[in-house]
Amino acid sequence: MRGGGDGVLWLSDQAPRRDGGGRPGGARGGMAGMGGMAGMDDSGMGGAPGRIPNKRLWLRSGSNPLTAGSVPASEPVLLLDAQQQASSIDVEAHGGPYNVTFPMPEPGVYNAYFVRRAVDQETLAVTVAKAEVMRSAGHSKVEGEAQLMVPRTDSRVPVEIVRERKDGEGLFTRINYGDTIRFQVLRDGKPVQNARVSFTSGQGWSNSVQSDEDGRAGFVVIRDYFPEWREFDRRHRETFVVSASFPVDQAGEWQGSPYHSVRYTTTLAGAYYPAIEDYESYAWGLGIAVVALLFSGTAVYLYRRRRVRPYREVSFDE
Amino acid sequence: MSKLRDAVNNVDLKRFRFWFQLAAFVLFVYGGYLAINLGNSLPMFSCGYIRDGRAGVCYLLPLQHQLARPWPQLFSYAGVAVLTGFAIFALWFIVLNKGWCGFVCPLGTLQDWLTSLRQKLGIRQSGYTHEQFRRLTWIKYVLLALLLLIPLGIGGGLWSHEVGAPFCQICPGRMVLPLFVGDFSQWTIDFSSPGKIVLTALGMGITGLFIVGAFVKKRFFCFFCPMSALHYLLSKPALLRLRKDGSKCTRCGDCYTACDMEIREIADDVTRKEIMTDDCTLCLKCVAACPEKGALKVDFANITFFESTEEGFIKRMNKGIRK
Numbered sequence: 001m002r003g004g005g006d007g008v009l010w011l012s013d014q015a016p017r018r019d020g021g022g023r024p025g026g027a028r029g030g031m032a033g034m035g036g037m038a039g040m041d042d043s044g045m046g047g048a049p050g051r052i053p054n055k056r057l058w059l060r061s062g063s064n065p066l067t068a069g070s071v072p073a074s075e076p077v078l079l080l081d082a083q084q085q086a087s088s089i090d091v092e093a094h095g096g097p098y099n100v101t102f103p104m105p106e107p108g109v110y111n112a113y114f115v116r117r118a119v120d121q122e123t124l125a126v127t128v129a130k131a132e133v134m135r136s137a138g139h140s141k142v143e144g145e146a147q148l149m150v151p152r153t154d155s156r157v158p159v160e161i162v163r164e165r166k167d168g169e170g171l172f173t174r175i176n177y178g179d180t181i182r183f184q185v186l187r188d189g190k191p192v193q194n195a196r197v198s199f200t201s202g203q204g205w206s207n208s209v210q211s212d213e214d215g216r217a218g219f220v221v222i223r224d225y226f227p228e229w230r231e232f233d234r235r236h237r238e239t240f241v242v243s244a245s246f247p248v249d250q251a252g253e254w255q256g257s258p259y260h261s262v263r264y265t266t267t268l269a270g271a272y273y274p275a276i277e278d279y280e281s282y283a284w285g286l287g288i289a290v291v292a293l294l295f296s297g298t299a300v301y302l303y304r305r306r307r308v309r310p311y312r313e314v315s316f317d318e
Numbered sequence: 319m320s321k322l323r324d325a326v327n328n329v330d331l332k333r334f335r336f337w338f339q340l341a342a343f344v345l346f347v348y349g350g351y352l353a354i355n356l357g358n359s360l361p362m363f364s365c366g367y368i369r370d371g372r373a374g375v376c377y378l379l380p381l382q383h384q385l386a387r388p389w390p391q392l393f394s395y396a397g398v399a400v401l402t403g404f405a406i407f408a409l410w411f412i413v414l415n416k417g418w419c420g421f422v423c424p425l426g427t428l429q430d431w432l433t434s435l436r437q438k439l440g441i442r443q444s445g446y447t448h449e450q451f452r453r454l455t456w457i458k459y460v461l462l463a464l465l466l467l468i469p470l471g472i473g474g475g476l477w478s479h480e481v482g483a484p485f486c487q488i489c490p491g492r493m494v495l496p497l498f499v500g501d502f503s504q505w506t507i508d509f510s511s512p513g514k515i516v517l518t519a520l521g522m523g524i525t526g527l528f529i530v531g532a533f534v535k536k537r538f539f540c541f542f543c544p545m546s547a548l549h550y551l552l553s554k555p556a557l558l559r560l561r562k563d564g565s566k567c568t569r570c571g572d573c574y575t576a577c578d579m580e581i582r583e584i585a586d587d588v589t590r591k592e593i594m595t596d597d598c599t600l601c602l603k604c605v606a607a608c609p610e611k612g613a614l615k616v617d618f619a620n621i622t623f624f625e626s627t628e629e630g631f632i633k634r635m636n637k638g639i640r641k
């Protein structure tokens with residue numbers, strides 16, 4: 001199924017563009033599961049000295065990352081920084097698509113939440129778009145990294161999706177094709193059963209499941225990047241969008257408008273990349289090493305034998 | 319005082335070196351598990367690809383990454399990082415000089431272990447002819463030049479980032495050293511781009527060659543090592559020095575026979591006082607093998623702390639024969 005223009009709101013670290021692609025600019029942080037450049041690919045020497053990296057997030061509408069456009073809004077974003085300090089970030093006031101910018105002074109995980117409440121036809125729609133931004137310290141480990149990686153929730157956030165970590169995940173661990181990623185849907189910090197959870201890949205393929213009794217849902221990250229070999233980029237980045245929605249029977253009043261039920265919708269976007277198996281081969285590596293080993297070993301052996309022989313011949317002549 | 323000096327001069331260098339090298343190997347391959355971190359500018363192959371175990375990083379890795387920064391950055395603020403990295407590297411180096419190779423470098427130690435294995439198996443060693451030596455000794459300078467120029471070319475937009483850290487791609491240390499922490503992940507061919515294929519395939523081929531080479535020839539790789547070339551360019555102000563007094567030398571050739579690097583000058587040159595050449599690893603085996611008092615000596619900041627003596631020579635000889 002192709003995800004459509006369904007008006008689902010999510011936060012992206014890429015400006016809305018028709019192609020939806022493009023590399024993340026500026027700051028070293030990336031969306032959840034992206035971190036900085038992984039491992040040895042990068043020098044980790046940071047940017048200009050003394051410059052605090054900034055992250056800019058855009059609000060986008062439509063669960064298909066390929067086609068999701070921009071959308072106007074005025075709500076501030078709630079930011080929980082690496083040290084779990086909360087602050088409110090106002091929308092950038094220079095017109096254009098909705099976006100917010102915040103500094104990431106220290107390595108760690110930064111959670112940003114866009115929260116909207118509106119009553120429509122006696123239903124209160126509660127929407128939370130969440131972004132999880134990692135800032136790594138190049139390829140060096142950050143002190144207490146395991147602690148920084150623990151997913152967090154906040155009581156100010158009515159509903160959210162929490163991504164469970166991969167085994168041994170660090171700030172620069174990436175999500176790769178073939179990985180199974182798991183999410184938990186929480187309302188007021190408690191798991192939500194039977195929420196409809198949808199995963200939409202960068203190319204717009206989507207899959208939906210119901211969350212289990214712990215509010216959990218898992219998806220296999222499919223490979224949907226099949227370029228010509230010459231164009232293959234092992235750092236190719238795709239964005240996924242996960243959304244969860246569910247109704248709750250609850251009556252009340254929001255800003256003077258009465259409602260009889262509540263509809264919760266929450267999203268979380270992230271990035272994923274080719275897996276090592278998509279472009280590296282152990283068989284070839286080991287094969288070439290063994291061939292070189294046998295070849296040079298035989299060469300040394302033959303060379304030594306050749307040097308021994310004339311001596312034998314002389315002794316036979318006697 | 320003179321007793322202490324005698325004790326040092328009579329040292330069983332072979333045993334001392336074995337334990338020193340083992341300790342250094344453990345430190346630089348496993349020290350990271352104890353949260354030891356000596357920084358990114360180490361003057362020997364504490365390989366950056368030993369992910370968690372390393373206690374610091376071989377300078378060549380960050381150097382290549384730094385030089386690949388875009389030129390406008392490299393020639394402004396990023397240049398500061400390059401210079402500080404280099405200054406720290408030089409400081410480390412100046413203390414021990416090429417002793418980093420003879421006593422600390424894990425890849426050098428590994429080659430010595432392969433040599434011991436060969437000796438135990440009773441297989442004889444290979445050597446170069448004088449002519450081969452003369453022709454091959456330049457390779458390390460070529461590698462050093464490429465290691466600096468390719469990243470600079472990347473920063474200047476001349477070629478793609480895919481060939482970043484080119485020397486690390488072909489360095490056998492990247493394949494061999496992580497094995498000691500159970501990491502086999504470097505033994506692959508990277509098919510993501512033509513440049514990567516060529517470099518990783520070269521790397522795997524060189525790894526095969528390294529194993530055979532280091533087995534039949536002492537310190538096979540060190541002869542081609544660009545780190546060694548970089549060392550030599552900086553060795554003038556170093557504190558640890560190998561010195562020779564030609565007037566005491568009888569040109570018996572014992573030192574040359576002992577030298578893993580097959581350096582002829584150590585025996586033949588009776589005029590030069592500063593006898594350390596670019597291939598030397600400051601392993602000090604020549605000093606231990608020399609029977610003439612004071613012909614070869616090691617100074618630290620101009621204070622001699624180890625020199626060749628007849629007594630030491632005889633002691634070590636007897637040990638060698640009994641074994």
Ligand code: SF4
Pocket residue numbers: 361362363418419420423424425426427539540541543544545546599
């Ligand atoms: S010359 Fe040998 S011992 Fe020295 S850094 Fe290179 S590999 Fe290590």
Ligand code: SF4
Pocket residue numbers: 566567568569570571572573574584585586607608609610613614626
């Ligand atoms: S071992 Fe000593 S005496 Fe013999 S050639 Fe070498 S420096 Fe000269």
Ligand code: SF4
Pocket residue numbers: 560573576577578579580581584597598599600601602603604605
């Ligand atoms: S010259 Fe001496 S110190 Fe240098 S490598 Fe040869 S034996 Fe070792």
